[in-house]
Every structure is written in C-alpha cells, then in structure tokens.
Amino acid sequence: MALPFTLRAVDPGSRARRGVIETAHGAIDTPAFMTVGTRATVTGLDPRDLASVGAQVLLGNTYHLMLRPGVEVFRRVGGIHRFMGWSGPVLTDSGGYQIFSLSSDRTISERGARFRSYVDQRVHLLSPEKSIEMQTAIGSDVMMVLDVCIDSTSDEAHTRAAMERTHRWALRSLAARTNDAQALFAIVQGGVFPALRRESASFLTGHGFDGFAIGGLAVGDTRTEREDVTHFSAELLPADRPRYLMGVGTPPDLLQAMLAGVDMFDCILPTHLAWQGTAFTSTGRVKVTRADSGRSDTPLDARCDCATCTTSSRAYLHHLFKCGEPLGPRLLSLHNLHHYLTLMRDARSAIEAGSFASFARAKLDEIDRHEHGATKGIGKAVAS
C-alpha cells in the first residue's frame, strides 16, 4: 500500500474515526477538510495564510491545471508543490466532475472525454490514462481515478451504465499508474440507488486502491438522499482505508458524514461564500454586505480567534465589500477556512475523547437553531 493510514480512535457512540494519513509531504489528521485550490491557488490566500488557519492538505484539479498552465510546466519545475510554494500534502481530483459540469462541446465515449478547452478552444482528450499521466506530472500525493459523473436525478439504467464505465475506467487508471509513491483512490458511484452503491463498493474494494471516495453526491440530490447514501456507502468501505466524501459540504453535512465514518472532505463553500460576502459563525451565517453589518463594531464571531475576528469589525468588512476592495473577500476567506478547520480540529478532539456523538448532536442543534430559528431533531445519524 502506498498510503499509510493509522486509525487512532473510534467514537463509541457513532462510526466516527480519528486517524492519520502519512504522505511524503507530511501527515493529514483525519477527519480532514481539504482546502480547495483548484488552479494551484486558494483564491487570494498564499501558503503562509493557509498554514496560519491550520490547513494541512490542499486539493488541486487536473482538468483546470491541464488546460492552464499545462502539464509541461509541472514536469519542468517538478510538480505542484514547488510551483505554488506549498510544502504540505496535495490531492488532485481527476477532472471527471468538471467534464460533467463545465465542458460544452464534449463527447464521452468508452475511451474518455473529448472536449474543447475554455482557454484556447483546442480539443483535448481526457481518458483515464491521460488523467493519471497528468496527475503524475502534477505530482500530487493522492490521485483520483477518472469517473463518469451524472446527475443524481438520472434513472437507474443510466446510473448503472455510468457506474459500470466508472469501474472499467478505475481499473484502467490503476493500470496506468507509474509512480507508486502517489496514492490512488477509486470513486464509488451508483447515484441514489442502494443496490448500485453496494455493487460499486463491492467491485472497487476488490482492487488495490489506497482509499475510496463516495462520488456523485451534491449534484441534484436532496439533503436526506445525500445523508442516506453517505451512511449507506461509508459502511460498505473497508475500515483500514481512508473514506473521502467528494464535494460536500456545509458544516452539518460534515458532521453527519463524520458520524457515518467519513475521513476526508473538500468543498468550495468556505471560500466561495467568502467571495460573496457570507461568513460562517458560531451564531449562524453573517452577510457582511447587509446594512446592519455596516453599523456593527463587533467582529464576525465573538468566539473566534482568527486573524480577521481579532482585528476587523463587521463595519470594516462591510466597508471593504461595498468598495469592492479585495481585502474583504480575503479576510472572509481566512475566517471561513478557520471556522471549518476549527470544526474539524474540535471534531477530532471529540472523537479522541469518545464524545463525538454528543459533540455532533450539540453542534447540529446549535446550527439548526441559528439558521432556522428552532430546535429540530438531528435525523437518524446519531441514533443509527
């Protein structure tokens, strides 16, 4: 196995687990939230900023990086770590989701996906082999297989066809790997159909992958469907390998998935919402562009010790956003990432202490209370 993964603790009241993944670029404490740096940059933040909020691992994207700057740049400088000045672990997504969501003028066949570049309009082929070749050049610590993404609302026949092609592509990806020092994760598909998810997990876990992702969620599914599939799928994955829920989600999504035993996450929400002027806080979301923020001399979150909350008032952040000043999104990005990474740190401590189920319940109740103004049940997650 290319990727040492050690389980340190399992929560007695849920399936949550606390582990450590060792990579050539350092350890990843799990459950881990991976900061999204699609184009070899986390919008507006440099590696020192990322270290300051406690980011351990970044996520790059093969689709975007193959188009710009292009793979030759990574070959020349020896990989993404040197290119962007980040010395910690990097995971690269394969590009499957981007072909699904971004490419116009695309044709997907058994061979791979043919699409037109948004940079220079040239036609590219992204096949399982090509994706691995790119990720090898990018030099990520964890590579992902190219998968076939479809909408969660697709019918069972379409979902089965996409899943079966994903399986064939996964084996081609495994065969195409040339550098054993780079781990390779497979991606379980099967939409919202339990039988397909079971079949997908059963097939993929029979091969020598270093970890397993749950894909095909947050693409049209409801929150309940997402939680159901996550719980169901996570149980099907081997205990001794990391489990990665792709592209999910809000803090409640993360808490629910950790309860189900998921180890790794990525999501653009903390940075994406920051650029829109929305902050995650311990008392709910705050929209700094609203007029009431302009009159508030308190920090975004009085309980937060991030660099933004210790120096900037909501009124100052409001002013920056109203002026279109880039410091505004930057300060909110730092805060939102700190908020997410603090949640993960606190979650890991709670798992170590054996109190994660009650920790998650309290957090979920608190978020629900702040965002919906009432205490509701927190679903089957804790009860299961």
Add this chain to the structure above:
Amino acid sequence: MALPFTLRAVDPGSRARRGVIETAHGAIDTPAFMTVGTRATVTGLDPRDLASVGAQVLLGNTYHLMLRPGVEVFRRVGGIHRFMGWSGPVLTDSGGYQIFSLSSDRTISERGARFRSYVDQRVHLLSPEKSIEMQTAIGSDVMMVLDVCIDSTSDEAHTRAAMERTHRWALRSLAARTNDAQALFAIVQGGVFPALRRESASFLTGHGFDGFAIGGLAVGDTRTEREDVTHFSAELLPADRPRYLMGVGTPPDLLQAMLAGVDMFDCILPTHLAWQGTAFTSTGRVKVTRADSGRSDTPLDARCDCATCTTSSRAYLHHLFKCGEPLGPRLLSLHNLHHYLTLMRDARSAIEAGSFASFARAKLDEIDRHEHGATKGIGKAVAS
C-alpha cells in the same frame, strides 16, 4: 509644535536628510515612502502584510472616506486606526486633488467645492473647515489643508489665482483645527512658475504649520519640470520641518527628490502597477503577463528577499494573472512595496553613512541602464 521632527544626518554631497518624525502612533523614519491606503485599505493587503514589508506609515484619503464609509463610522469607533486595525501612523490627504481629478458636476467657489457623491449621488460641500472636521474624526496623525489643484499646464494668471485661494484656505484650515495632537501640513502651490512657488513658500512658512508639502506636481508636468520645481521648492522650506512631495513617483523621482532634501512621499505606482501585472525589480520592470514570464522558473528579482521572491516563480505569477486569480496582484503588491521600502531603507542608510550622493547616482544609472538600455547623465540633481 504638534509634530516632533529630529534631523539625524545630512548628506555632505547633496541636500538629502535623514530624520525621525514622532507621532502618537509611532515613529516615521525619513525619508519615508507612505503606502497608499485611500479607502482605509491597501488593495488586498492587511496590516500584518504591511508590517511584513516594513511599511511604517499609511496614507488615507478624506474625499473617499467621507463618501464611504462616512465620517460617523470613524466618530463611532474612534478613528481610522481602530477601524482598519492599523496601529502605525496615518496621514490623510484633504481631498483637494480628488475634487480636481475625480468629481464631475463640481463647482468650486471661495467657500469650498460642491460636488456630487459617486456613491449615492448626493451633493456634498468640501470646504477647508469641513475637510479638517473630517480629518479630525478620521483621527489621522497628520492632516493636510484643502488646496486648489489645477493642471500644471495652466497659465500664470490661473495658477496665481489657485495659489492665492490655496493660501486663504490654508489659514482657514489652521483656524479650524480643534485637536492639537493632530499635525497639519500646508501645501505649496504655484505650478511651474518659480516666482509663484517662492511666494507660496514664503507665505505659508510664515504660519504655524507642522510641515510643508509640495503640491501640484505629476499633473501634466514633464519630468524635467517636476525635478526643477521640486529642487527649487524644497530649498525654500524650513530645515526644521518635514517636506512632503505629494503623489510622486517612480524610484528615480524619489531619488531625485531625496537629493533635493524631500522627506516624505506617497504614490500609488507600486500597488497600481502590481494590479496590472508589472513588478519593479533590480534589473528593471518585469511584466508577468508576458509569455516569456510564463516560461521562467526564476523569481521576479533574484536579489530580492521578499516573501513573493522567496516562494514564487515568474511562471507561477504568470499563471495566477492569466487565471485572473487575486493572489497574483497580492503577491506583486507585496513585492513592489518591499522594493520601494527597501529603496527607502537603503537611502536612509546611505545618508547616515554620508554616501547618499554616490548611492543615488549609482541607483539612477542602474535604473536608467535597465529601463532605457543605455547610461545617460543623471541630471543636475547630484551636481547642484
């Protein structure tokens, strides 16, 4: 006098001087370059970034800040230092230049300038008294009088009329000051006419201002005119008060003005050009958006020890600019400010060592060689 200013050394080979201005928010080593933070932010940089490049003093702008966030915000939080989280000295420009350059629909009379806000289209009056009232609320360490700015190409009659009104407004500003802890600088006008500059300096230095600025340059004048007026005007100002050349300029402009005995500068060039993808380096300007930068794995400046040059290649910066990623302008802003502030630090050391004339000559020759590909004379500055 509200503003202690101590001269520590005068260069034997030129008029360059090394001094220290003491403010309630810390010392300013002169000659000083003030980083421009027009709207209570230096585009994309936070106070820790500014400290990391060695910025000692920021410049805010009364015109922009009175329109947004508005003076009430500063009254409420107790000034700009708390508002933006910057604990060092701040100088505020009065808004005279912005009325000249930005306001449409403006009427300037003896009373002041009436103009329409670009934020909410409301009509505002900016008078000398109003500007001081605003600057008092903003809480800057050094305030500037409201002056009448005109184009450098204006004829002598118009230039005299603007100068005489500037003098009357300067006295009204002095009378309007309510907080002696905030210093107040007058602004010498008179365009490119030596007799008017002499008259302006003679009038203003007869009143109790804490320092004197040379205004009305970099608004249509040639480089030679600018240097001539700077040299001529600086000589007319008292040796025991700081001399501030407003809105100027390039590194050669700064070197020439320091040779003439100027102590303070501000200019948007280092940050403005950074946002356009241009870096100042020890071997001339570098445009990172050019294709050759995309193929270069060297830093912007091999002789620079800033955070950008120690972590990022030109190829990476090129990539960020091509992707429209905000980290690109941020990294270039950090580098360009570091470049300017290093020039000022080196200049101060050279004055202390009594070698500034030869230091400036070597720098000017080097810049000229890199930017124009040939060694030319460096003008009358050193010879005078």
